Amino acid sequence: MKLIIGNKNYSSWSLRAWLAAKQSGLPFEEITVPLYGEEWDAFKRSSDDLAPSHGKVPILWDGDAVVWDSLAIIEYLADKVGRDRFWPKADDARAMARSMVAEMHSSYLPLRRACPMNIRARVQGIQLDGEVRADIVRILTLWAEARARFGKGGPFLFGAFGAADLIYAPIVSRFLTYGIGVPGFAQAYMEAVWEHEWMQAWIAAAASEEWVIQQFETPVT
Secondary structure: EEEOOOOOOOOHHHHHHHHHHHOOOOOEEEOOOOOOHHHHHHHHHOOOOOOHHHHHHEEEEEEOOEEHHHHHHHHHHHHOOOOOOOOOOHHHHHHHHHHHHHHHHHHOOHHHHOOOOOOOOOOOOOOHHHHHHHHHHHHHHHHHHHHHHHOOOEEEEOOOOOOOHHHHHHHHHHHHHOOOOOOOHHHHHHHHHHHOOHHHHHHHHHHHOOOOOOOOOOOOO
């Protein structure tokens, strides 16, 4: 398999797909392409690998099979290795996990715009409007319910690390970058995600990148 991703410091959807590939346990080649610059434009012109996704990342190639969109990549890999590796076994837990993943995939645009992922940065005193605060409250409410109902088997949302955690990992990064205050249970959950060995590998790689995307260095206020 071959996974094409964007800058590790900034590309939240790439992080999700990369974590999904790691969760699958399957070997894959990783190709990182810097977004929004001359190298990115040149890569799009010269490579056929991005054509099916209309020039967007992440994109997963598995032989002749090609999958773009992080959620589609999660589902494709779950089909290959067994769905229990990604999703809770119990119907009620799996129903909530799927709903949380789908909501993350389609929602929270105010939070995404105001607080772009920037793993290396630490921003003090950001002013958040009502829509962004509503997104934060909604996410924390979902985390609280998942942990209370289904999290007794481990430190993650549904106990063991799975699809819900990898899809919310960039939110953990955003909360840390922008100093978002969270209750104790959420702090413990965020620490578990941040200290996961795969996250630590991604964070280290992000720290070593030299690329800077200026539009993501200045939060929208």
